[in-house]
Amino acid sequence: MEKELYFASDEQAKKYERIRKVRLFFVYFFLTICALFTLIPFYWMLATSFKTAEEVQRIPATFIPLQPTFQNYINVFSGENAILLRYIGNTVLVGILTTIFEVIITILASFAFSRLEFKGRDVIFALLLTTMMVPGEMMIMTNFTTIARLGWLDTYQALVIPFVASVFYIFFLRQNFKQIPDELYYAAKVDGNSDFKYLWKVMLPIARPSIITITILAMIGSWNAYLWPRSVCVEADMKLVTDGLMYLFQNEVGGTSDHQIMAATTVVSLPLLIAFACFKKHIMRGVARSGIKG
Amino acid sequence: MEHEEAKKTTFWANIGNFFKKIGSKISEKAAKKAGSSNKTQMLEWKKDGWKATVCLAPALIILAVFTFYPILNTFLVSFFPDYNYVTDEFGSFGFDSYALVLQDATFWRAMGNTALMVIVSVPLSILIALIITVLLNSIKKLQGFFQIIFFLPYVTNGIAFGLVFATIFSPMDYGLVNTLLNAVGISSVGWTGTTNIPYWAGLFVITVYAIWNGLAFKILVFLSGIQGIDKQYYQAAQVDATPRWRVFTKITVPLLSPMILYITITSMMGAFKSYSSVVSLFGESMGNGQNETFITAVGYIYKYFNRVVHDNISWVLSRASAAAVILFLFILAITGIQMWANKKKVHY
Numbered sequence: 001m002e003k004e005l006y007f008a009s010d011e012q013a014k015k016y017e018r019i020r021k022v023r024l025f026f027v028y029f030f031l032t033i034c035a036l037f038t039l040i041p042f043y044w045m046l047a048t049s050f051k052t053a054e055e056v057q058r059i060p061a062t063f064i065p066l067q068p069t070f071q072n073y074i075n076v077f078s079g080e081n082a083i084l085l086r087y088i089g090n091t092v093l094v095g096i097l098t099t100i101f102e103v104i105i106t107i108l109a110s111f112a113f114s115r116l117e118f119k120g121r122d123v124i125f126a127l128l129l130t131t132m133m134v135p136g137e138m139m140i141m142t143n144f145t146t147i148a149r150l151g152w153l154d155t156y157q158a159l160v161i162p163f164v165a166s167v168f169y170i171f172f173l174r175q176n177f178k179q180i181p182d183e184l185y186y187a188a189k190v191d192g193n194s195d196f197k198y199l200w201k202v203m204l205p206i207a208r209p210s211i212i213t214i215t216i217l218a219m220i221g222s223w224n225a226y227l228w229p230r231s232v233c234v235e236a237d238m239k240l241v242t243d244g245l246m247y248l249f250q251n252e253v254g255g256t257s258d259h260q261i262m263a264a265t266t267v268v269s270l271p272l273l274i275a276f277a278c279f280k281k282h283i284m285r286g287v288a289r290s291g292i293k294g
Numbered sequence: 295m296e297h298e299e300a301k302k303t304t305f306w307a308n309i310g311n312f313f314k315k316i317g318s319k320i321s322e323k324a325a326k327k328a329g330s331s332n333k334t335q336m337l338e339w340k341k342d343g344w345k346a347t348v349c350l351a352p353a354l355i356i357l358a359v360f361t362f363y364p365i366l367n368t369f370l371v372s373f374f375p376d377y378n379y380v381t382d383e384f385g386s387f388g389f390d391s392y393a394l395v396l397q398d399a400t401f402w403r404a405m406g407n408t409a410l411m412v413i414v415s416v417p418l419s420i421l422i423a424l425i426i427t428v429l430l431n432s433i434k435k436l437q438g439f440f441q442i443i444f445f446l447p448y449v450t451n452g453i454a455f456g457l458v459f460a461t462i463f464s465p466m467d468y469g470l471v472n473t474l475l476n477a478v479g480i481s482s483v484g485w486t487g488t489t490n491i492p493y494w495a496g497l498f499v500i501t502v503y504a505i506w507n508g509l510a511f512k513i514l515v516f517l518s519g520i521q522g523i524d525k526q527y528y529q530a531a532q533v534d535a536t537p538r539w540r541v542f543t544k545i546t547v548p549l550l551s552p553m554i555l556y557i558t559i560t561s562m563m564g565a566f567k568s569y570s571s572v573v574s575l576f577g578e579s580m581g582n583g584q585n586e587t588f589i590t591a592v593g594y595i596y597k598y599f600n601r602v603v604h605d606n607i608s609w610v611l612s613r614a615s616a617a618a619v620i621l622f623l624f625i626l627a628i629t630g631i632q633m634w635a636n637k638k639k640v641h642y
Contacts (some may be wrong), residue, residue, distance in 0.1 A: 271447075
């Protein structure tokens with residue numbers, strides 16, 4: 001829009017240009033500082049993870065490791081903290097299972113709510129929406145007792161089953177399905193296609209971005225879950241990463257094994273960051289869409 | 295965490311509309327029925343009813359067991375102080391659990407801490423996010439690059455980076471922040487850890503972490519909002535040589551107000567529910583050992599819940615439920631007020 005401006009004289013235009021450049025400099029300067037603040041924790045995590053036990057306790061702290069070492073990572077993968085790998089495996093497994101079931105269940109339910117006509121459809125849907133106002137803290141206690149009574153404590157199904165149906169995702173996908181014009185449906189019907197074929201051949205391809213979004217959000221969700229896994233899986237073998245991290249290190253926070261802890265947090269953080277690097281556009285668009293759409 | 299909340303609140307606005315729609319649909323259908331009973335319509339309905347059952351069954355069964363039933367049950371349990379979850383015996387009805395919670399000094403300290411976190415971190419982070427967004431929107435080169443950097447905290451594990459912040463704000467002299475402080479002649483502060491944390495210091499670390507963690511989502515939402523604003527407003531302002539500050543307060547902020555309100559609600563809810571950040575910074579005791587200096591509202595609920603889970607003490611479940619119901623009412627009240635403000639103030 002800046003180019004659309006007209007100036008009375010060249011001098012005025014030059015002056016404007018000068019002010020613009022100075023302003024631009026400060027804008028970049030400020031943004032760079034903010035970006036640095038954003039990156040410091042990442043840098044400090046990496047830097048500390050390459051330090052030796054002596055260097056980590058050096059006063060004053062060193063900003064660049066003097067003698068970078070991989071020993072901390074070797075310890076994460078082979079030492080007493082090697083169980084972290086199992087936690088990562090658990091998390092990946094639970095994340096994938098949850099996501100697969102969640103996507104299938106969500107697609108079916110939102111198809112029913114958006115396309116099918118049946119008695120009580122809107123009432124059921126309204127009932128589902130009202131539960132979204134209730135914070136998860138209201139449910140976690142009873143869910144724990146339910147899982148305990150089912151005898152599912154320390155099992156994978158305790159980590160997966162309660163999360164495979166989400167009102168939010170059903171709503172999200174239903175909104176998406178609703179935008180598909182009715183004419184497509186009638187055309188498919190006239191051609192003698194069944195509802196399920198229509199779902200498979202028409203609705204799913206159109207709603208693909210939303211389904212990718214759901215997949216990504218569900219994966220991030222499992223990766224970050226803390227209290228639920230911690231409550232239903234107490235056994236050392238069954239933990240997920242977040243709880244596992246706390247379990248291994250909670251008594252050492254800010255203590256003398258910072259280099260070990262940072263190597264472990266790096267290992268735990270990398271999968272999400274790598275996934276982000278691969279699916280940048282999808283993830284950012286997905287998060288923005290799920291936030292604003294509705 | 296905050297995003298969880300974000301997902302929930304978007305639909306609040308829609309729920310109202312939805313109920314209105316249902317109202318009109320029901321009356322429409324009644325009119326249809328009263329007019330002519332359409333036979334093909336009826337048949338179609340039956341067929342779809344069968345399909346709908348198949349499609350909805352998995353979702354509804356899971357939701358019934360893990361969403362509807364727990365909500366009702368938690369309400370119930372909160373009124374039965376002697377509830378035993380192992381045997382499922384309810385015991386006698388009473389308000390004792392609520393009395394215990396409301397008379398507990400720790401509960402009010404938790405509420406106070408939570409309120410302070412909300413009041414300090416929410417406006418601050420929204421302001422910072424707005425400024426960054428406006429600046430980000432004004433540049434062309436490197437915009438995408440900065441956007442990715444600012445988004446990075448979103449794809450981190452909350453507990454893992456809580457541990458990172460605990461290392462940066464280590465109470466020892468070799469912590470990053472203490473090293474910097476010592477360099478300018480200020481003595482070390484016990485920022486984190488499990489003992490001797492000054493109240494202001496702990497709160498400062500929590501706030502810094504909350505802002506760092508929450509900016510990503512806010513900037514993303516604001517940026518997609520700002521890019522949706524019609525360029526003509528800015529061009530008109532430019533023709534009138536409006537100062538930047540006035541452009542910001544008179545055009546950008548009012549036109550972004552739906553997003554700002556939405557972010558305010560979601561980040562308030564997020565701050566209201568802070569728990570894992572506090573745990574990762576100060577350990578499971580939430581600060582200074584038995585003092586639980588930085589306990590939060592959700593932390594209070596989980597403190598009792600954890601005693602049920604890890605120490606097998608069944609009778610505190612009722613108290614945890616009562617605290618959860620109180621938290622729910624608080625959240626409901628806050629959202630109600632904001633929805634009301636939404637109607638009054640927000641410019642569309």
